[in-house]
Amino acid sequence: MKIAILPGDGIGTEIMAEAVKVLAVLDLKFETETALVGGAAYEAHGHPLPDSTLNLAKAADAVLFGAVGDWKYDKLERQFRPEQAILGLRKHLGLFANFRPAICYEQLTHASSLKPELVAGLDILIIRELTGDIYFGQPRGRRVAIDGHFPGAEEAFDTMRYSKPEIERIAHVAFQAARRRNKKVTSVDKANVLETFQFWKDVVTEVHAQYPDVALEHMYVDNAAMQLVKAPKAFDVVVTGNMFGDILSDEAAMLTGSIGMLPSASLDKSNKGLYEPSHGSAPDIAGQGVANPLATILSAAMMLRYTLNQPEAADRIESAVKAVLSAGLRTGDIWSEGTQRVGTRAMGDAVLAALSGKTITTTTTG
Numbered sequence: 001m002k003i004a005i006l007p008g009d010g011i012g013t014e015i016m017a018e019a020v021k022v023l024a025v026l027d028l029k030f031e032t033e034t035a036l037v038g039g040a041a042y043e044a045h046g047h048p049l050p051d052s053t054l055n056l057a058k059a060a061d062a063v064l065f066g067a068v069g070d071w072k073y074d075k076l077e078r079q080f081r082p083e084q085a086i087l088g089l090r091k092h093l094g095l096f097a098n099f100r101p102a103i104c105y106e107q108l109t110h111a112s113s114l115k116p117e118l119v120a121g122l123d124i125l126i127i128r129e130l131t132g133d134i135y136f137g138q139p140r141g142r143r144v145a146i147d148g149h150f151p152g153a154e155e156a157f158d159t160m161r162y163s164k165p166e167i168e169r170i171a172h173v174a175f176q177a178a179r180r181r182n183k184k185v186t187s188v189d190k191a192n193v194l195e196t197f198q199f200w201k202d203v204v205t206e207v208h209a210q211y212p213d214v215a216l217e218h219m220y221v222d223n224a225a226m227q228l229v230k231a232p233k234a235f236d237v238v239v240t241g242n243m244f245g246d247i248l249s250d251e252a253a254m255l256t257g258s259i260g261m262l263p264s265a266s267l268d269k270s271n272k273g274l275y276e277p278s279h280g281s282a283p284d285i286a287g288q289g290v291a292n293p294l295a296t297i298l299s300a301a302m303m304l305r306y307t308l309n310q311p312e313a314a315d316r317i318e319s320a321v322k323a324v325l326s327a328g329l330r331t332g333d334i335w336s337e338g339t340q341r342v343g344t345r346a347m348g349d350a351v352l353a354a355l356s357g358k359t360i361t362t363t364t365t366g
């Protein structure tokens with residue numbers, strides 16, 4: 001087994017170092033190879049996803065990705081911006097199913113902006129379709145309007161579209177994931193306004209016939225956004241398109257208090273995947289050694305579970321993370337009165353200590 005390690009930019013390199021330490025201590029048989037991606041790759045090779053990095057990602061069994069981006073690249077032509085590397089990897093690796101769990105650890109309920117009773121024990125899974133929708137639909141561009149409210153004015157346009165096989169495959173993924181959980185899928189659409197999402201709803205309903213043991217409900221995206229903050233625990237698996245999933249998965253992430261705690265996976269049809277924290281490169285705290293590495297460490301656990309077939313090792317990492325939280329260690333993003341503030345490296349060391357069954361102590365702050 002080979003894992004491609006792509007740390008990226010900003011805090012990406014800091015948090016990845018901790019995840020790599022954790023993987024190394026598990027004593028499992030796999031090779032790792034590291035490559036540049038994002039802004040770091042643009043600086044070195046003139047492209048955010050150079051061929052060498054893409055070829056490594058294709059050849060590997062799984063990719064562990066840190067984060068990319070920095071405001072200093074915002075003025076680059078779109079194709080050279082660091083974020084294009086993520087889109088390129090998704091496209092070239094055929095990653096179409098994005099898993100974004102939103103789990104609220106008992107020890108962190110106070111970090112949520114919602115009342116503790118609404119989020120305590122929250123464990124939901126948002127599954128976002130990644131390759132279609134308005135983000136990729138053609139045609140798109142700018143032109144002079146020939147009709148609409150202001151004919152002759154400059155306008156921009158994108159195209160929302162989904163084919164039946166695209167909807168079918170993500171629906172299967174969602175129903176199968178629900179079978180391993182609480183057997184309920186909420187399909188989120190905007191069927192009342194959009195043709196594309198009436199079609200989405202029809203196809204999901206058709207696929208559901210093959211999963212009579214799983215409950216299916218349909219919900220409009222505006223209602224889903226409200227229900228996520230009103231009664232989030234009523235959801236189990238949420239499946240939706242690329243744009244709605246982008247927005248709702250960030251909203252769900254915030255229910256848990258910190259984006260620094262949340263892993264994610266993007267899978268292809270044979271469960272090969274790219275695993276990454278749900279957050280970005282956090283240029284505001286990069287280089288300070290204060291970023292929370294737990295989302296990346298938990299992403300490594302997801303990788304062991306979904307792609308590398310090592311569920312016991314994944315369980316061990318997840319238990320070690322809970323032990324560290326129970327011991328009161330917190331990075332700045334999840335810190336609260338009465339807990340001990342630690343930096344990135346100390347948090348990684350504490351997970352290592354928990355994995356080796358040692359007492360978790362640290363005096364490192366920062």
Ligand code: NAD
Nearest residue numbers: 067068069070071260279280281282283284285291292333
């Ligand atoms: P961000 O997720 O990087 O940061 C948002 C806020 O959360 C910041 O205040 C940051 O300090 C904090 N934060 C994020 N991760 C943290 C962690 N592990 N520990 C502690 N605090 C953490 O989002 P942003 O500021 O909107 O974007 C910054 C850059 O990241 C941009 O260039 C953006 O395009 C890029 N980005 C990349 C990805 C990715 O690589 N997958 C995802 C989102 C954004």
